[in-house]
Amino acid sequence: MAIDLNIMKKRLEEKQAQLQASLGGLTQAHPQPVGPIEANDGAPDSEEVAVDFLEMQQEQSIQANEQALLTQVRAALKRIEQGTYGKCVECGRPIPEKRLEAIPWAARDIEHEAALEQRNLAGVEYRDEG
Numbered sequence: 001m002a003i004d005l006n007i008m009k010k011r012l013e014e015k016q017a018q019l020q021a022s023l024g025g026l027t028q029a030h031p032q033p034v035g036p037i038e039a040n041d042g043a044p045d046s047e048e049v050a051v052d053f054l055e056m057q058q059e060q061s062i063q064a065n066e067q068a069l070l071t072q073v074r075a076a077l078k079r080i081e082q083g084t085y086g087k088c089v090e091c092g093r094p095i096p097e098k099r100l101e102a103i104p105w106a107a108r109d110i111e112h113e114a115a116l117e118q119r120n121l122a123g124v125e126y127r128d129e130g
């Protein structure tokens with residue numbers, strides 16, 4: 001049984017809308033960068049500032065993840081339009097249906113996804129200096 005592109009497209013569009021709403025909400029929560037503390041009575045509570053900073057970092061990390069996911073979802077929607085959806089972007093072999101059911105925006109088969117993760121884990125060495 002082949003993957004139903006209409007269903008996958010619907011799932012991807014829903015995910016896209018959800019991510020866009022989430023990212024929009026996070027952006028509105030911090031319309032301006034956090035500046036120096038002003039008009040504070042007494043000394044600033046350094047502990048509270050540290051917690052705020054941590055929360056901001058976590059939020060930014062979530063935002064970065066969601067942004068990356070949104071990019072993948074959009075790329076998958078584009079592949080549906082172009083008729084290449086469900087094929088590994090590296091080797092062109094079909095991505096297993098079970099994988100697409102679990103991750104509708106999957107761009108690679110398991111073999112190439114693993115290869116990509118290995119590359120990411122190994123890290124990229126920059127040779128700008130020396």
Ligand SMILES: [Zn+2]
Pocket residue numbers: 088089090091092093108109111112
């Ligand atoms: Zn592949």
